[in-house]
Amino acid sequence: MLTQENLKKIEALKIQFPDTKSLTIPALHIAQSQYGWISEETMKEAAHVLNVPESHVIGVATFYTMFNKKPVGKYHIQVCTNVSCQLLGAEKISEYICKKLNIKVGETTADKIFTISEVECLGSCGTAPMMQVNNDYHENLTTEKIDKLLQELK
């Protein structure tokens, strides 16, 4: 169940739009911040809260890649592999992290601490290669930086 606080957050956004359907994406963001991912249960819950059809919320949640359709670890590592990062070794960055965590792209570590994904351009091309961990950007990556970060996060 969404917390009272999160329900209030959704309610507070209603003033911004003439139609509650517009709250679909904001509500899913809020739900994901609570649950870490968007399950089918969550989609149904959001539909109920917004009073829109479940099929609508499912359609939206599955369209947008930021909504995790399966559980992720405590830290979701998203490595940009688009062109500017690719040119500066994004593939190696991704391989390095996978090797270090002993998982493949798209997988979560057994202790549920880390998930690694490869993603499209995150708008950080001037500081490539880069990755996003939860809400934070980590730029100009080197293996030393990754070692240090993963150590800190553990």
Next chain:
Amino acid sequence: MSDFTEKLLLPEIPNLHNIDVYEQNSGYQALRKVLEMTPDAVIDVVKKSNLKGRGGACFPTGLKWSFMPKQSSKPKYLCANGDEGEPGTFKDRQIFEFNPHLFIEGSLISAYAMGVQVIYVYIRGEYVKWINLLQKAIDDAYAKKYIGKKILGTNFSTEMYIFPGAGAYICGEESSLMNSIEGDRGYPRVKPPFPAQNGLWGCPTTINNIETLSNVPLIINRGAEWYSKIGEPKHPGTLLFGISGHVNKPGVYELPTGTLLTDIIYKYAGGVRDNKKIKAVIPGGSSTKWIRGEEIDGVRMDSEALKAYDTSIGTGGIIVMDDDTDVLKVLARLIHFYHHESCGQCTPCREGCGWMEKIIKRFIAGEGKLEDIDLLLNVANNIEGNTVCALGDAAAWPVQSVIKKFREEFEKRVRKIPIEKKYVPPPHLIVEKV
């Protein structure tokens, strides 16, 4: 006017993001000035300045504003587009971080000129840091009565809300962006009707890029004539050029339009890493056609000059590749992106992007056939112009240009067939476009 060195959008003033510092540097003076003008007079000034949109299409901003109905029984909306999803583009976040009030002021002036009641700022959802920075600036502007009811004591009222996206490149397309705000999947709409008639919730709507709106206060403060003389007259002003790839000092450089591409690469971005030669340059974000390294001398970065090279200024996101780059691998990555980001609405784009990716990967694996080059071109040509929005074109253009400019890279990867035995394509595959 290549001697114009002033930084208009990102001046080097410490703490300019702070509303007090912004005000001390003539911040919100343009808004005060505008509130004493008629809305039509404001649109006229922007028209005279010849400001062109910075999102890639270079559409004249003043003209776009004039499409909005003067009288409307329905509310009117402005969407500020900060989706910034085009690979190679990272400029709007600089404005959010270092000069957010310039953008806010520009949006308010735009809202006044068009009689807009609500401004939605659509920002890609991954930009959490920049969303928070802009929200702080908006809150400060509300507190000082620059936004909200009866702005600065006048009868002009407008609200400003940030709408975070959720990871869909297509939502940078204006009609997808509106569908996204309406709470739907980001499917582009068929045009006409155009947003100025039938936009958000069927109401008159204008969509402008963040950088475009940020230019407006400067035009109001210093005059349309002054602005129209900066850089290339047909595409005046400064641009936030984002340069990335194999250069020593990647980053965003604010320079007048018409600046030499070689100056941006060598003078500002510190040249190519390890002093290597340049193999290719993508001049304006991933959707623009490539330029070969041998061609870059004399290329000027503005909408007019780039037409001569069969490419465009796009978002000003320059990607430089050194001569050790495997251009097919880069192209494959790019097409993978378009395949992934195709919304799936139009068959040519949804299916075609996947086919193109498969064919390019065949060459990378050394499995390509000589006739596959023309097959690839044929697929690209059949996507171009046959889709609801420009994503299809954006996927086709890099493919067309790489085949045109780096055909030998494909031929080198062809399996078994010797290159000297020249392949003649069947008549139905001969396309004159490229």
